[in-house]
Amino acid sequence: xxxxxxxxxxxxxxxxxxxxxxxxxxxxxxxxxxxxxxxxxxxxxxxxxxxxxxxxxxxxxxxxxxxxxxxxxxxxxxxxxxxxxxxxxxxxxxxxxxxxxxxxxxxxxxxxxxxxxxxxxxxxxxxxxxxxxxxxxxxxxxxxxxxxxxxxxxxxxxxxxxxxxxxxxxxxxxxxxxxxxxxxxxxxxxxxxxxxxxxxxxxxxxxxxxxxxxxxxxxxxxxxxxxxxx
Amino acid sequence: xxxxxxxxxxxxxxxxxxxxxxxxxxxxxxxxxxxxxxxxxxxxxxxxxxxxxxxxxxxxxxxxxxxxxxxxxxxxxxxxxxxxxxxxxxxxxxxxxxxxxxxxxxxxxxxxxxxxxxxxxxxxxxxxxxxxxxxxxxxxxxxxxxxxxxxxxxxxxxxxxxxxxxxxxxxxxxxxxxxxxxxxxxxxxxxxxxxxxxxxxxxxxxxxxxxxxxxx
Ligand SMILES: Nc1ncnc2c1ncn2[C@@H]1O[C@H](COP(=O)(O)OP(=O)(O)OP(=O)(O)O)[C@@H](O)[C@H]1O
Ligand SMILES: [Mg+2]
Numbered sequence: 001x002x003x004x005x006x007x008x009x010x011x012x013x014x015x016x017x018x019x020x021x022x023x024x025x026x027x028x029x030x031x032x033x034x035x036x037x038x039x040x041x042x043x044x045x046x047x048x049x050x051x052x053x054x055x056x057x058x059x060x061x062x063x064x065x066x067x068x069x070x071x072x073x074x075x076x077x078x079x080x081x082x083x084x085x086x087x088x089x090x091x092x093x094x095x096x097x098x099x100x101x102x103x104x105x106x107x108x109x110x111x112x113x114x115x116x117x118x119x120x121x122x123x124x125x126x127x128x129x130x131x132x133x134x135x136x137x138x139x140x141x142x143x144x145x146x147x148x149x150x151x152x153x154x155x156x157x158x159x160x161x162x163x164x165x166x167x168x169x170x171x172x173x174x175x176x177x178x179x180x181x182x183x184x185x186x187x188x189x190x191x192x193x194x195x196x197x198x199x200x201x202x203x204x205x206x207x208x209x210x211x212x213x214x215x216x217x218x219x220x221x222x223x224x225x226x227x228x229x230x
Numbered sequence: 231x232x233x234x235x236x237x238x239x240x241x242x243x244x245x246x247x248x249x250x251x252x253x254x255x256x257x258x259x260x261x262x263x264x265x266x267x268x269x270x271x272x273x274x275x276x277x278x279x280x281x282x283x284x285x286x287x288x289x290x291x292x293x294x295x296x297x298x299x300x301x302x303x304x305x306x307x308x309x310x311x312x313x314x315x316x317x318x319x320x321x322x323x324x325x326x327x328x329x330x331x332x333x334x335x336x337x338x339x340x341x342x343x344x345x346x347x348x349x350x351x352x353x354x355x356x357x358x359x360x361x362x363x364x365x366x367x368x369x370x371x372x373x374x375x376x377x378x379x380x381x382x383x384x385x386x387x388x389x390x391x392x393x394x395x396x397x398x399x400x401x402x403x404x405x406x407x408x409x410x411x412x413x414x415x416x417x418x419x420x421x422x423x424x425x426x427x428x429x430x431x432x433x434x435x436x437x438x439x440x441x442x443x444x445x446x
Contacts, residue, residue, distance in 0.1 A: 139317055148305065149281075150331040151334040151382070153300065171322065172364070
């Protein structure tokens with residue numbers, strides 16, 4: 001479900017479709033008691049960036065009516081506004097989807113995927129990815145602090161330079177992920193992971209009424225959206 | 231002088247990591263903080279260096295409330311060594327890492343060169359200058375992170391577990407360096423599990439126990 005909605009979100013860019021999708025995602029999140037509010041407040045800080053994107057889109061794409069103009073250069077147009085809004089909605093959908101995913105414990109996700117006959121190596125990978133996201137955020141935050149302590153004044157920098165500073169966060173992040181992945185693969189193999197092709201499992205997950213409804217609703221809305229736009 | 235007045239800190243998830251801590255770091259003084267895992271040492275270090283702002287109480291660096299200082303301004307006065315030094319390295323070579331703080335300030339090239347060489351030499355990093363920081367061993371990363379922070383000549387140093395990953399020889403080299411640095415009037419806080427190391431250097435030893443700081 002989460003995957004379906006997020007892929008639709010990437011595939012379509014009309015604001016109306018996105019708005020509908022956003023509504024669906026929010027409803028699901030509420031149903032499963034995900035920490036939406038927390039996710040949203042975190043997003044608030046990004047609003048400035050989105051506003052900037054709206055302006056940039058307006059300046060560089062023609063079309064639509066000009067809303068704000070200075071010296072013949074369109075600063076804000078309806079197209080730009082529309083695109084800006086699409087970006088916000090899209091990211092909203094992805095963020096909320098992610099918070100839905102994180103309500104299930106990783107063990108359940110592995111089990112669920114395995115019961116769908118997906119090889120357990122793969123489902124294990126998904127679970128590990130979900131488990132490590134918060135850790136990655138923490139690491140990136142520390143690196144950002146370290147950058148600033150060495151005299152990088154992000155608040156006074158122009159966008160281009162700021163972005164190139166943010167790009168520096170990637171190196172430690174990727175290096176950290178790689179070394180962790182290496183250690184983990186050694187440690188799981190030593191505990192007998194992949195020694196046999198199938199794994200027996202003590203846990204068994206059942207589809208509840210809520211899950212059936214959800215799958216059905218998702219299928220329905222995917223079909224509806226596809227018909228509506230194609 | 232860095233002074234904490236009755237500082238509490240609670241993480242967003244509700245964990246009370248520090249309660250009612252009052253402490254000062256004076257110029258030229260070495261303060262050691264001991265304590266078990268999870269007792270709040272790192273949190274205290276981040277509070278005193280202004281990285282975290284207290285939930286209640288206040289921290290002042292030379293009389294200015296850390297809430298009113300940007301991280302950039304704090305970095306000019308306080309050098310902070312992260313518990314995991316890998317998180318504070320972000321360039322593509324050892325040399326670039328060491329000179330980064332000076333490059334950012336736009337200092338003249340020959341001066342940067344001079345200072346960088348001096349730092350590389352002090353921390354035994356000359357042979358590693360072209361290496362990729364993330365390929366270094368833990369002890370080497372530690373030395374690199376210290377060099378990168380100390381090139382800014384901060385007035386205070388807050389070191390979170392500086393001896394982890396150092397062998398006996400590097401540890402005694404670090405000892406000598408810290409003593410020399412202290413003699414130039416730099417105030418230091420050393421967070422450590424290594425009681426012997428901490429007691430060997432500190433003028434004051436304090437202990438953290440479940441968020442409460444007391445004199446040991
Ligand atoms: N980002 C965070 N969010 C929530 N709780 C945290 C966070 N960081 C630390 N804590 C909690 O705060 C308490 C103090 O942590 P802190 O890292 O300051 O301990 P420490 O004394 O440095 O431990 P160690 O010796 O393992 O480094 C612990 O209970 C820890 O679980
Ligand atoms: Mg710690």
